[in-house]
Amino acid sequence: MQNxxxxxxxxxENDSGEERKLIGDRGDYFLNRMQGETGVDISACYxxxxxxxxxxxxxxxxxxxxxxxxYVQLGWxxxxxxxxxxxxxxxxxxxxxxxxxxxxxxxxxxxxxNMAAHSSITPKEKSLAVFHxxxxxxxxxxxxxxxxRLMNTYYLKPDILHERIKNKTxxxxxxxxxxxxxxxxxKLFTPKSKAIKEIKRVYSQxxxxxx
Amino acid sequence: xxxxxxxxxSLEGMASDYARSIDAVFRNxxxxxxxxxxxxxxxxxAAHSISQTMSVLLPARNLAAAEKMGLDLVSPCAMCFxxxxxxxxxxxxxxxxxxxxxxxxxxxxxxxRFLAEPPMIKSIKERILxxxxxxxxxxxxxxxxxxxxxxxxxxDYENPQTIDRIAAAAGAQVIDxxxxxxxxxxxxxxxxxxIGESLTRRILQKAQQAGAEAIVVSxxxxxxxxxxxQKDRSKRHxxxxxxxxxxxxxxxxxxxxxxxxxxxxDPVPLLRAKGLLS
Numbered sequence: 001m002q003n004x005x006x007x008x009x010x011x012x013e014n015d016s017g018e019e020r021k022l023i024g025d026r027g028d029y030f031l032n033r034m035q036g037e038t039g040v041d042i043s044a045c046y047x048x049x050x051x052x053x054x055x056x057x058x059x060x061x062x063x064x065x066x067x068x069x070x071y072v073q074l075g076w077x078x079x080x081x082x083x084x085x086x087x088x089x090x091x092x093x094x095x096x097x098x099x100x101x102x103x104x105x106x107x108x109x110x111x112x113x114n115m116a117a118h119s120s121i122t123p124k125e126k127s128l129a130v131f132h133x134x135x136x137x138x139x140x141x142x143x144x145x146x147x148x149r150l151m152n153t154y155y156l157k158p159d160i161l162h163e164r165i166k167n168k169t170x171x172x173x174x175x176x177x178x179x180x181x182x183x184x185x186x187k188l189f190t191p192k193s194k195a196i197k198e199i200k201r202v203y204s205q206x207x208x209x210x211x
Numbered sequence: 212x213x214x215x216x217x218x219x220x221s222l223e224g225m226a227s228d229y230a231r232s233i234d235a236v237f238r239n240x241x242x243x244x245x246x247x248x249x250x251x252x253x254x255x256x257a258a259h260s261i262s263q264t265m266s267v268l269l270p271a272r273n274l275a276a277a278e279k280m281g282l283d284l285v286s287p288c289a290m291c292f293x294x295x296x297x298x299x300x301x302x303x304x305x306x307x308x309x310x311x312x313x314x315x316x317x318x319x320x321x322x323x324r325f326l327a328e329p330p331m332i333k334s335i336k337e338r339i340l341x342x343x344x345x346x347x348x349x350x351x352x353x354x355x356x357x358x359x360x361x362x363x364x365x366x367d368y369e370n371p372q373t374i375d376r377i378a379a380a381a382g383a384q385v386i387d388x389x390x391x392x393x394x395x396x397x398x399x400x401x402x403x404x405x406i407g408e409s410l411t412r413r414i415l416q417k418a419q420q421a422g423a424e425a426i427v428v429s430x431x432x433x434x435x436x437x438x439x440x441q442k443d444r445s446k447r448h449x450x451x452x453x454x455x456x457x458x459x460x461x462x463x464x465x466x467x468x469x470x471x472x473x474x475x476x477d478p479v480p481l482l483r484a485k486g487l488l489s
Contacts, residue, residue, distance in 0.1 A: 135257035
């Protein structure tokens with residue numbers, strides 16, 4: 001038993017240097033909440049690791065998919081929300097498809113991503129989180145997403161611009177953009193949908209604003 | 212035959228060549244595609260990552276518009292298809308309040324499966340003027356079109372056959388390979404390039420190892436990922452076609468090199484070598 005506990009906590013200590021947590025000290029509250037909200041039987045997971053083995057990006061994650069499910073069972077919510085795992089996940093649904101107990105891993109990650117987006121914790125993969133946010137911003141401005149506008153808005157975000165200048169990839173990205181424009185793959189203007197108003201209303205409602 | 216058509220945002224920008232080839236192919240097949248009036252974006256990955264409600268409501272608006280038309284819906288983009296089907300499921304579960312009148316009963320097809328039905332294959336075969344003899348291709352499906360099977364309705368999600376059947380009907384020599392439904396990284400390459408490239412490069416390598424001269428896809432994002440990764444490689448080029456581009460090529464007496472000017476990897480030399488383009 002001791003081995004299992006220390007094994008599970010290893011990744012943890014490296015990241016945050018926190019004290020060791022005991023299994024079961026959180027109760028079932030978080031597990032029940034996740035099961036209720038996603039409609040997935042998370043307690044059915046018995047750590048066969050098929051999800052992790054099927055995942056094409058598991059080696060970029062700090063908490064592997066099967067571990068993440070165990071974290072949910074143990075109620076370690078903060079660690080999940082802070083992890084890079086939930087943002088790295090591609091939603092390619094390999095894990096969901098191959099789970100023998102139909103634990104919808106991708107759906108659970110998606111739910112955790114929703115939670116993280118509505119929490120005050122800074123996401124570990126900021127550039128990915130900002131991309132999703134930018135996509136929705138552009139979407140609610142014109143009803144449809146124009147790739148040119150999406151990329152412009154994304155690169156002009158202070159965090160992203162700063163990161164690209166630091167990595168020295170900005171020039172390369174600009175050149176790619178110019179090539180795409182020349183090839184006619186990026187269109188400066190595309191039709192807008194008249195649904196903008198409706199979508200804006202729906203979007204602000206989902207964020208709890210009263211319209 | 213008439214169908215309502217949900218093109219999706221990519222077909223107005225990055226994949227406008229896909230849109231043109233779809234138009235040509237369906238006109239040739241005598242099927243009327245009626246674009247949904249004033250359609251809006253399906254929300255893609257961003258919507259379901261940030262707000263589950265938006266991911267149900269955005270496609271629901273388009274489903275409502277399609278129901279008003281009373282026609283079956285066909286979507287060429289894998290992501291749009293997946294989101295529409297997902298939204299339909301959620302509408303039927305009645306979890307969210309939807310501000311538009313929608314029942315979720317409209318039939319949503321993905322374009323490849325619609326064209327791979329036996330009667331459609333038959334009518335494709337009848338219209339082929341110039342079979343793509345000797346062109347060795349692999350077909351690549353990506354994730355969103357086949358997975359999760361509960362939503363997409365694919366039973367052969369490990370080894371899907373729809374594009375294979377269409378490419379074979381067009382006369383191409385279809386090679387079997389193992390990476391048909393492996394993820395290409397989708398939009399992760401924009402924010403984290405090294406992850407996106409590692410995934411896409413592996414698929415490209417495996418396609419070349421299988422002996423393919425070209426890759427046939429149906430998803431706009433898969434096409435641009437697989438195509439753009441080859442932009443500065445002087446080595447072996449493997450053009451990436453949309454499956455409708457292949458069909459159009461076999462449907463028309465004289466192909467036009469202009470059709471492929473949006474591709475990064477120029478397929479014209481390959482097609483000329485095979486005698487498929489004058």
